[in-house]
Amino acid sequence: MITRETIDEVKNRIDIVDVVGDFVSLKRSGQNYKALSPFTNEKTASFYVVPSKGIFKDFSSGKGGDSITFVMEHEGMSYLEAIRYLAKKYGVEIKEDAGRREEELASQSERDSLYIIMNFAKDHYRDLLMKSDEGKSIGLSYFRERGFNDRTIEKFELGYALNEWDNLTRTATGKGYSEDMLEKAGLLIKKDEGRKYDRFRGRVIFPVQNLSGKVIAFGARILTKEKDQPKYINSPETEIYHKSNVLYGLYQAKNAIRKEEFCFLVEGYTDVISMHQADVENVVASSGTALTEDQIKLMRRFTENVTVLYDGDAAGIKAALRGIDLVLKGGLNVRIVLLPDGEDPDSFSKKSGSTEFKKYLHDHTQDFISFKIGLYSKEASHDPIKKAEAIREIVASISVIPDPIKRSVYIQETSMLLKISEAVLFTELNKILIQDRDKKIQDRSRVRAEEPLPPPVVDIAPASKTDLASIILLQERETIRLLLNYAESPYEEQRLADFMLAELEDVEFTDPVLKEIYEMFKKGIEQNERVDTLYFMEHGSPAVKSAVATLTTNRYEASKHWSDKYKIFFSHEKEIIHDVAYANILRLKFRLIQRLMEDNLVQIKQATNEADLEKYFTIHEQLKGAEKEIAAILGVVISK
Structure with a gap:
């Protein structure tokens, strides 16, 4: 097995932005970074990396954790395999316990x-x-x-x-x-x-x-x-x-794609290699297969701009037409380069040389609208029927673009280039969109009709009890969030963590993961350890790591323009954490008392003798008194 010293050395060298950036194109967002989720096909970025805490959080899939967790989740690696990968990346020599090497090999998946x-x-x-x-x-x-x-x-x-x-x-x-x-x-x-x-x-x-x-x-x-x-x-x-979700050359090209902010797409292995030799490294190939949706999603993780290179012969043009709509549907911005007839990227890059090849790519790149219009104009220059059909083809391509703003821009460009009224083009576009929507509704209805009916619900908890349980869970979650984010903040003569743990001494958490985090907090404090995000990433279970990543990642940040430009000021949570923590403890206890009262009322209803009845009435009065006392501090009105 890998020695503890090796693992510690790897962890000491890890930069989570560097690690995640090998697989996802990150963009700075305040002090953090964000990107489209590498785990789901989302349109709005909800994947966050927090460098100061060494964690990531993907709000679309719920995954979260540290650099090692990310590599394990993304690459399907075991813990030791992720350590080996990161050790190689950072040049850490792997030292192993020779006595356990055979055991490790035997247990490999x-x-x-x-x-x-x-x-x-x-x-x-x-x-x-x-x-x-x-x-x-x-x-x-x-x-x-x-x-x-x-x-x-x-x-x-x-x-x-x-x-x-x-x-x-x-x-x-x-x-x-x-x-x-x-x-x-x-x-x-x-x-x-x-x-x-x-x-x-x-x-x-x-x-x-x-x-x-x-x-x-x-x-x-x-x-x-x-x-x-x-x-x-x-x-x-x-x-x-799985060939449908692999792009040849992406490993060698990913850094160049980020730098250039666009990607060339070609067909074959030698096309990719020859373009690298021509000093064009932001290039990938579909590995000899027809382009797939999964491959498009893979490209989109690194850039939203794709330039497709095709041979200039009839077969190349047909391939370009087949691929354009699929790439547009994937939300990418598509440009086209047609090479001279009979040439492919491999042959043409060698024939023209690096400088001339790059100049040709720059000078002959066109957006898909110009490409299609130029193509159809040749075929339909003197045939009104063919021209009308060509216009429908162009509008059909625009209709697959998921972004309505981009659709509008392309309609305007088409109107200008073809000298056709925007209103006519929008009418045709809406007709296609309505047809697609109706087809999707019909398909969903057919699927639902074929699905078996869900089993009947036998038992439903009372709404009030369910609501109270949900409220308690939210308060527990908020309590742990405050502990995770402000444990070392001062609170009167002590740390916030010391105050909260003392106040929570008699509280039993209902959620198992939150309870596990709370128990780890107590244990770490008792052992005089610094209990922060890294502590949980080191010692926590996968569920704990994911929960901690969620609770310590701020998805939204207030713009500095509120104060700098508009002179609108408001308190940040860390400035009022004393009041926030105190109020949260009271709210949690308030809800827990209400749950105890509910449980006690059940005992009253089930009591069979006067002694038990009197006991439960006494408990009820005590709980009611505690409820009123906390309600008065919180300013909450309760029913008598």
């Missing part, structure tokens, strides 16, 4: 094992490319002919698979890897009749990586002209690889 075996295969293919005679004479020669230098080959971890039936399998099993895991990773193919062979043979290898740089699949290109063999083959779907 299948997912962990797949990552390990894919990394082994990647290293194996790289060694064959650079060291074997066949790899150097065939594979390396091919890459050199494509103009790839050693730096590029290393950057994309390119490799070569020998033209042998079982070279990888023999090597892997000789190192202790099982054939079963090789098959699950998509590296070994087994036939019913007992035959088995490597999936990749006699091909150059393109590793496909996830956002954290782990190899999850391979693409492979054959270099001979065998009629019965496809030019490219790819890894099959596995537990760690």
Whole structure:
């Protein structure tokens, strides 16, 4: 197992903005950062990173915690795997307890094992490319002919698979890897009749990586002209690889995409690599598959601006038309670059050179409206019917844009370019939107009609009791929030934490997670530890980490313009925390007394003798007196 010293060293070096920023495009919001959720498909940013506390909170999915939690949630890693990833990122040497290494390996999940075996295969293919005679004479020669230098080959971890039936399998099993895991990773193919062979043979290898740089699949290109063999083959779907939500080159491109604030989208592996060599690094590919909604969501986490590169021939233009609407529907701003006829990004970047290639991309970029209008104008220049149909096609593309303001802007631009009344275009747009809305309603109705009816409700708690329980939960939540955020604030001659814990001595929390946080507070204070956000991130359960992240993350901040520009001043909570904490303790006790009174009334109704009845009446009067006393302090009017 990894030693405690290694884990502590990793935690000491972690910068949560840096860690999360590898996977999400963060934008500063006051003292914090925010972004679109990487866990849900939301349109308004509700994902927050709080650097001062080293935590993140995603309000759309409810997830929250520290850097390690984020990596675990986002990448599906175990705790130790997340530590290893972060140790590698920050250059921390991993020290292990050798005596427990076998135990760790035995307990690794299948997912962990797949990552390990894919990394082994990647290293194996790289060694064959650079060291074997066949790899150097065939594979390396091919890459050199494509103009790839050693730096590029290393950057994309390119490799070569020998033209042998079982070279990888023999090597892997000789190192202790099982054939079963090789098959699950998509590296070994087994036939019913007992035959088995490597999936990749006699091909150059393109590793496909996830956002954290782990190899999850391979693409492979054959270099001979065998009629019965496809030019490219790819890894099959596995537990760690789903081609519909992977973009080739995103791991290498993500920093450049953030810097440039837009992304180029191409089709193939070599297109991406060649553009990197032409000093254009903000580029990804759809890995040889038709663009999917999941891939669009993945791009949107880093930028909302996408420029699609297509060949200038008929097939390229058709591909551009198919992809535009899907990207627009995903909420991205789309621009198009059509390359000269017969050229692709790979060939054209080599032919023109880096400077001219970048100039061409800059000079020939057009928005999708101009692209479609230019395309349809050629086809319908002298045919009114075709022109009307082209206009409907353009408006149909505008209709899929989720943002109504963007739709209006594009309608205005279309009106100006085509010299058609905006009113006519808006009428057509509204007609399409109404049809889509009606279709969605019909689809939902059909689904609901096919769903089984929910089971009948047998028992419903009285409304007043349910409401009181909800109010108590809110007060408990507010109590813990104040403890988490202001524990060290002064309160008369002591800390706020000391005052609140003394006042809460006889309070029993109803919510299990809030109760766990409260008990950890008490334990930490008793042991003279500093009980802050980091304390809970270190010692808390996943539920505690998520709750603490929620309660210590401010989703909204007052603009400084209120005071600086408009001279409108109001108190900040930390300035009046003395009164806020005292009032909250009273409100919590007030509601708990009301719950005790409710429970006591049940006892009165169930009493069977005068002694019990008198006892419960006495309790009721005492509780009623306490309720009135607290109500008077709070200024609350209660019924007699």
